[in-house]
Each structure stands twice: as structure tokens, then as C-alpha cells.
Amino acid sequence: MAVDVWGVVLLNVTSLVSLTLFPAGASLGLSTLFWDLAGVLGTILPAAYSVQLLLQESPAVHTLYDAVAHAGGETAGKFVVVCEWVNGMSFSVPMLQFTAVALAEALTHLGLPVSEDFATSGWYLASAVVAQMVLLTGFQMQSLDETMRWLLFLAAAGVLLPLVTLIVGSVTHGTMPPMHPHNTEGLFQPAAAAVMFGFGGIEVAAFHAKDSSPAAYQAAIGISAFLTIVMYALGQVSIAALVPQGEIDMSRGAIQALRVATGGSDILFAANCVLAAVGGLASALPWLHGPIQGMAQLAGEKEKTMIILQNAFGACLGVIFLCTPSSAAFWWLLSISACMTQSLHLVIYGSCLVGKRRDRGDVLILIGIVTSSCGLLLGLRPPDGTGITTKAFAPLVLGVLSLVCLAAWAVPSKRAGCTPLILGVPEPLRANDLEDLYLAACDTRGV
Template structure:
């Protein structure tokens, strides 16, 4: 018995690994050029996304994870508040978002590799499809080895592919600034320069883009039962990740905006082209292929981390009978292998299927808009669950509580919910660069897709008695 307990402790993940896993879920350098293009207004956008969305969601995640430390994750939280049905729905929505949201990461890896090997490959759909399949299935099979192994990839991916490139960009941005080079953006601290025109559609769409940058902070809670001292370590990990995410995103994007002229950012064909201009200012163009490889490693770490996170919440609901028993199989590492195989199959179909679309950009944006909306819906369920459990489980032990008593929990909940409602509505709108000719058809397809994605888990849950009686 003692040996078994010691073995269990030995195989639990440390605070450092939890921070790396959580960071890999949330932080990326992919968004630096897009955010840099907004100039000083990125401060407004980042603060809006942080105060209205990221911080409320992080605080709620920390409280819920310490309330239910042995059964962490969105399924356990929402189930405790609203029952099995909504617990399953929340985990299903998180899982669906992951399967759609993985596709941009896969395309990014393909684009980065193409940049190093042969830039023309970035426009080759067979090459893109090959990378989608190779990375998806490699990440899936690797995750069969368990959370410890997955945590190593998350750690190396974040350190090599996010932290090192991010710090390098910030460092060179500071050097460029202090050595008296011409600043490529207007840095005046006037209201006009910092606060964007909120009456413009493009501005509102950008706000949602910044919100999406900070999604995923709650996913690592699905591993709470494999964390050493989750009551202490999970809130601490969340705090570190929030600070890291805000610092890297704002400082990294500012560095790019200071060095690269705005016109060249907007014309840049993605991250690598923007970095080519950035490091060209220092006569260090040779660094760009190195960064391409590093950021591809970072995206690989991100994919590997996302592969195992949401599926564990769905697996927890499957064990209660929400899915057929076929999906309950796990290997000796406790990994739901059949669900992972289903997940990899769906990601492969979406990733390769979108490449066959005649208007790839429009189809890609619509898929992401749908995923974003259902994820916002899940976040609303999570916030409401936290609020409800304050009333239904007032005396339950919480190693961390949102400060401020009842006023604090209500303020955080209302701010978070209001921001999510705003994001949900705005996510329907196409960005100007898509040049959508039939807005009615676009909205009809998008609304129909979101409605379908929201209804599917309710239908599956309603059918659970069919397989429970077999």
C-alpha cells in the first residue's frame, strides 16, 4: 500500500511542469505581427481582453480547481453545479473547439517548415495535408505514453518555441529603441492614439481576436488529479501563466511594432515574413530560419498539449455513461486511446477538408468563428457554475477563492459574462479582408453551424440510455 502511494506521488507532475503545460496552452508568438499591426492601440485591445476575459476566466478556473482538486476540469465543475447533462455539454464544447482550433496550429507548422525547406511549399495543398496528418497522428500516438511524457513536449515546446523567440524579439526591440534608431510607430500616449474607433466593424473584430489569444487557461485543470498539491500549485500556476502571457504578448508585439514599419507588417505573408523584416534591421536574416524551426517546435508543443487536455474532460463524462462503453477504454497510463483516435480522425478530416474548399480563407474563418462562439458558450457555463457553487457549496474547502467576498465573485462573473456575450455576437462578423460578397449566406451558414454544434451534445446525451441498457 505504501509502495503504491509512493509510486502515485512519484508519477504526479510538479508545479514547474504544470506551468509549462498551462503556458503551452495559452502563450504563442504567432500573434505578434497581427497585434503589432494595431500600434499603440494593442494596449487597449490587450487590456480589454485581459480585464474582460482572461483574468475573470483565470480567477474562476483557480477557484473551481481548488474546490474540486481531485476531479478537475470543465466536466466536473459544471456537473457539480448543473448536473450530468450540462457537464457533458461543456466538456463536448471544449473538445469540439480543440478539434477545430488545432487546424490553424497545424497550418502554421506546415508554413514554418515550408519557409525553411522551400517557401513555395506553403502554397502546396498536398504538402499542407501531409504535415496535418503527420503532426496530428504523431502527437496522438505520443500522448499514449501519458501526461508525464506529454508534459516534457509541452516544456521543451514552450521554452524553445515560445520563450526563447519571445525574449529574443523583446531584447532586440529594446536594443533598437535605446540605440536611437527610428521608431516605426507613433508612441504618443494620447487618447486618440491608444483608444481605437469602436464604431468601426474592423475594430470590434480585432477585440474578439485578442480575446481568442487568451483562450485555454482552464484546460490544464483536467490534469488536476495528476498534480502534486493541486490546491496550492494550480492557482500558483495560473497566476504565473497570466503574468507571462500578458508580458510576452504586449512586449513582444510592441517590439515588432517599434522595429517593423506598419505597412510591412500588414503586407507580411505571416509571422516569418514579419520576422525577416524585423531581424533584417539588425543584419541577422540568418536567424529567421532558426526561429522558424523554433516556433514550429513551439506549435508542436502546443498541439501536443491540446491533444490530451480537452479529451480527458470528455473521457470523464464518458465514464458516467454519456458515451457508449466502447469509448471508455484506457491504456495502462490512464489515457483514453479510443477517444484520442476519434479526435485525430476528426482533426485530420477538418484539416484536409478545408484545403479542398475553393475559398479557403472564408471557410477557414467561418470554421474558426463557429469554434470561437461555442467556446465562449462553454466559458459562460463555467463562470455560472462557479457562481452557483458559491451558493450551493458555501462551506466547501477552497484553497483559493476569488477575493472580495460576494461582491468579488459577482463582479468577476458579470464582467466575464458581459465580455463573452459581446464576443459571441461579434464573432459572427467577417473581417473586412475576406471580402464576403453575400453577407446573408455567410451569416446563415455560420449561425446554422453554431446552432448545430450546440445542439449535438444535447442529442447525444439524450440518447445515452440506448447504450446504457445494452
């Protein structure tokens, strides 16, 4: 999906600044601001530096796969593509669950005959996620080049307007959240992982900008990072001010906060829920559609075939709401996605270290390695109340990552026989290259 700089900014605002992740940071009170700062220093800066290095030193390539494969080898490039593909499926399902919850809450408060527990019904959530996957499959089957920008604007409205409601409501109906809230045992690790995960992906999205010059890349990163950090901080603190920390539901905390922020007005609350639902549905599309082109190119399949396969897997993931509590399913999928994001960053960092000369920039890459390793470990521990122990959850997540590695190894090589590139140092000429140069020279001279 090739978009310009402002399209990349909209993509980040709508996809990364998701109302689904605000409650995780809010559960930590004002101390979430520390994690926001850690996300900037430990995730955005190292990852942006590494991806820009790959982009700048490999001007002839136009995809993240090509850049990573050129610097770190074929397997590393394939892992990045497969990881992005699976990550899109795993994270889009919690976003669609949030959409389903928001719509159910809106129907309940519009006076329709809907029961109070309808929003958390397993049958409703599973059916809603599958139905949305079918709808998004139909969207993806169309040409999205012209309509993607409008979808991003629609998604941005679904994020920004409810966010304004939360901010205004926190001032009029909220109280200052504590720095160290009580009753957070078992929530600290996944909440911190979710906050860190929220900053992961800015640098990858900026790689898709049409203008791949360093100035355009830096502009996309800078604007996206600033807006993301500000919106995350405001959204998380607003929810923490509106809902007592011990009562925040990780999968629907934004809905809880909107109910308080609207001051008991059913119409205003329902309108915000509808906006949030439409925004969530529109922002799920870039998550699903973004990696499709790279995966189709890598697997040698038609894009429409990969779209059907991907969304069929996504619909299957939505069925887990039938057999697990909604909050448990939310955290299972979010933790898997967070771990894959950190694993993707580790591969990017490793490719840079393999493919570049040693210099002072290595310090920034090493910081990113430490931070992503910590994020990976944090994502392996589930919160209390999800119905699964750490001893069972960690092998589950590691098993998914192992399957991603196996898929990356099994997918046919696009660049067979490629060797890592030392960034900044030309590749040695091979015999075929010399022959091509000779033939080209003969052709220009009329021989």
C-alpha cells in the same frame, strides 16, 4: 492530463502564448495594449474566480466536467467537455498551418529549390496538416504522462527563442508602431476577438493541476497570467514595430516579422522558423490530448478510439486549405475556436450563478458574462478578404455551436438524475444515502 503547477504554467506559455495569435493584436498597433488589459480584467479574473469557486466548493471532484455538472447540471457539464474537445480540433489546425508555413519558409531560405509561393500552396498546407495530424495521433497513442513535460519544454523553446529574436529585432530594425494604425477596417473585430481568445483557457488548464488546493491553483493562475500578458504585449508590439500594419498577414505575420528581425540572415531566419515550427507542433499536442480523457469518460469509449476519431476530424478540417485561401481558412477556424471558448466561459459563469449564494463576487461573474458575450459577438464577424460575408459567416459559426449543444445533449449521461448543487450548502440526504450510512455503521460495529 494531470500536471503539477509548473506543468500548468508551461502548458499556458506554450499553448496560449502562440506565435500564431501575435499578428492579430499587432494589426491594432499600440492600442492592442488596451485589449491586453481588457483581457485581464474581463477574462482572466472572472473566469479564474468562477473556476476556483467550483473547485473549492467541490473538493471531491477532479475534472472540469464533474465540477460544472455538480454546480450547474448534467447538460452544462457535458457541454463544457464537448466544447473543449471540438475547440482543441479547431484551434490545433491553424497552429499546424503555421507550422507548415514556417517549415516552408525555412526550406526556401536555406537555398533549396522551393518556389516562393510554396508556403501558401493549398496542396502543401492541406498535406502538411494531415501529415502532422497522423504524427500527433501516433504520439497520443503512447503513454504521455512521462513525456508530456519534455514536450512542453520543447514547445516553450519554440515560443521563447523566436520571441527573443522578435524583441531584439524590433529594437534594432523596427520603428515605434502607431497608436491608431490605418487600414484596419474589417480587421478590428476579429483582431480583438483573437486577443481576448488568447487569454481564455488559463483558468481551465490550472484545473488540471495535481495539487488542487486553493494556494496551488492561485499560484498557477498568477504565474501563468503574468507570463502570458508580458509575452503577448512584447510579441504583439514587436511585430507591429517590424511590419507596417497594412501589410501584416494575419496567418503568417510572425514569419514576416522574423524575416525583418533577423536582418537578412538566411541562416538565422531559417533557424527561427524551424524552432517556431517545432514549438507549434509540440504545443498542438496538449490542445488535442487535454480534452480526450474527459470526452472518452463521458462517451464511455476507449481513449484510443476517441484519439483516432478526433484527429480524423482534424485532418478533414485541414483539407479546407485546398478550396479556400490560407488566410481565410485560418480565420474561419480561429473564429470558431474563439466563439467556443467564450461560450464555454458563459456556461461556467452560468453554473456558478445557479449553484452559489448571492454575494459581492457575483459582480465579477457578471463582468465575465458581459465580456464573453462581447467576445462571442466579435467572433461572428469575419475580416475583409476571407471570401465570406458576415451574413453567411455568422450562421456558419452558430451552426457549429448548435451542433456542439446537440452533441452534449445526445451523449449518454454519466451522472443521471443529478441536480444542481448550491455551492457551500450540503446536498440533502436521499433514501439510498441513509441506507448506506446505516449499513456502514452496522459494519463498523460488527453487526
